Amino acid sequence: MPKHAILLASEEWCKAASSGKVKVYDFFKTRKQSIRALSSGSVCVVLTKGSNLFYGEFKVKKVEQVDAKKYEELASRGLIHEPQQLGPHDKVWVIYFDDFVEYPNKVHKRELRDVKTATSKKPISEWQILGLSIIDQQALEGIRRHAEKPPSHGELVEELSNLGEWLGFVVKKEVFTPDETYRLDVVWSDAEGHAPLKAFEVEVSGNVDTALARLAHAYDKWHCEQLWLIVDDEARKERAEKLIKPRLSGSFARIKERVKILGWKDLHHMYMSIKPYSDLVKELSRR
Numbered sequence: 316m317p318k319h320a321i322l323l324a325s326e327e328w329c330k331a332a333s334s335g336k337v338k339v340y341d342f343f344k345t346r347k348q349s350i351r352a353l354s355s356g357s358v359c360v361v362l363t364k365g366s367n368l369f370y371g372e373f374k375v376k377k378v379e380q381v382d383a384k385k386y387e388e389l390a391s392r393g394l395i396h397e398p399q400q401l402g403p404h405d406k407v408w409v410i411y412f413d414d415f416v417e418y419p420n421k422v423h424k425r426e427l428r429d430v431k432t433a434t435s436k437k438p439i440s441e442w443q444i445l446g447l448s449i450i451d452q453q454a455l456e457g458i459r460r461h462a463e464k465p466p467s468h469g470e471l472v473e474e475l476s477n478l479g480e481w482l483g484f485v486v487k488k489e490v491f492t493p494d495e496t497y498r499l500d501v502v503w504s505d506a507e508g509h510a511p512l513k514a515f516e517v518e519v520s521g522n523v524d525t526a527l528a529r530l531a532h533a534y535d536k537w538h539c540e541q542l543w544l545i546v547d548d549e550a551r552k553e554r555a556e557k558l559i560k561p562r563l564s565g566s567f568a569r570i571k572e573r574v575k576i577l578g579w580k581d582l583h584h585m586y587m588s589i590k591p592y593s594d595l596v597k598e599l600s601r602r
Contacts, residue, residue: 316451316452317353317354317355317356317358317375318353318354318357318449318450318451319353319357319358319359319360319449319450319451319452319455320349320352320353320360320447320449320450321359321360321361321362321439321442321447321448321450322359322360322446322447323361323362323363323364323444323445323446323447324361324362324364324370326364326366326370327397328361328396328397329361329363329370329371329415331396332361332396332415333415333417335414335415336393336396337393337394337395337396337415338394338413339389339394339395339409339411339412340359340373340409340410340412341398341399341407341408341409341410342407342408342409342446342447343399343407349447349449350378350410350447352449353375353378354375354378355375355376356375357375358372358373358374358455359372359373359375359410359412360458361373361415362424362444366423367423367424368424369418369423369424369462370417370418371415371416371417371418372416372418373412373413373414373415374412374413374414375410375412376410376411376413377410378409378410378411379408379409380407380408381406381407381408381409382405382406383403383404383405386399386401386407386409387401395409418462418463419463419464420461420462420463420464422461422462424440424444425440426440426461427440427457427458427461428440429457430457430458430461431453431457432450432453432454433451433453435454439457463580465547465579466579468517471517471519471545471579471583472500472501472515472517474582474586475500475501475515475517475582476488476501477586477590478585478586479501479503479513480597481589481593481596481597482503482596483597483600483602484503484504484505484512484513485503485505485506485507485509486501486502486503486504487501487502487504488500488501490502490511492533492537493536493537497529497532497533498529499511499514499515499529499530499533500516500517501514501515501517502514502515502533502537502539503515510537510538510539511539512539512540512541513539513541513542513543514529514530514534514537514539514541514543515543515545516529516530516542516543516544517545518544518545519545519546519547519579520547523544523546523559523562524562526544527562527563527567527574528567530542530570530574531567531569534570534573539573540573541573541575542573542574542575543575544574544575544576545577545578545579545582546576546577546578546579547578547579559574559576
């Protein structure tokens with residue numbers, strides 16, 4: 316498994332990288348021995364100088380030491396933010412990357428009191444980060460956990476709606492059951508006027524029983540093929556399944572084989588992955 320790193324950069328650098336203009340992180344001329352621990356596939360998390368905010372991350376494409384001529388070529392292509400002035404015999408280490416991912420929730424270093432590497436005694440909140448600090452997968456996941464702000468209920472409903480439309484379904488939001496007893500977040504049908512094939516409930520408040528009651532009623536009235544329950548990250552999929560299993564063997568036993576549980580992260584990551592290809596997905600889904 317590759318090693319990862321925390322790097323320091325200015326907020327201006329982060330904004331330039333986030334815009335897609337910058338594709339190279341360059342170190343000062345002083346040699347950095349620890350950079351040799353990084354390789355293709357390593358992830359670099361960027362901490363802003365002064366404000367100590369984890370701004371985002373990028374995946375390493377290549378690490379190499381370049382001479383002044385190569386460095387000037389990269390700079391002339393606009394791939395380096397505020398290039399250094401090098402002498403003819405100077406060499407610097409650079410990291411190439413494709414995309415910089417800006418975190419939705421920019422976390423201050425002091426908030427990472429529960430994030431450590433597998434071998435460190437101190438949490439990252441107590442680290443003194445001066446340039447490049449090597450971290451492992453455990454620490455990377457901890458930083459991401461703090462930085463990844465969950466989408467709101469409405470945003471997840473919108474993502475489900477868009478996915479359904481891209482896949483060729485007739486989508487409706489905030490739909491009442493025929494007897495107007497319950498309102499479902501999202502339903503997908505194969506044609507206008509047909510009963511829903513799939514019903515979705517987004518439950519991020521922890522009220523699982525109410526969500527299951529809505530889905531069970533949707534099954535009773537529409538005989539949906541699938542009933543989807545989207546849960547928040549505090550109840551990860553495995554934990555949610557353990558929480559819901561007793562209920563499905565009780566009053567909700569009739570829908571046990573139809574209920575699918577999905578964590579919001581899985582939904583959101585799938586949505587963000589498909590979104591750039593939504594027009595192509597629409598074409599492929601045409602019947």
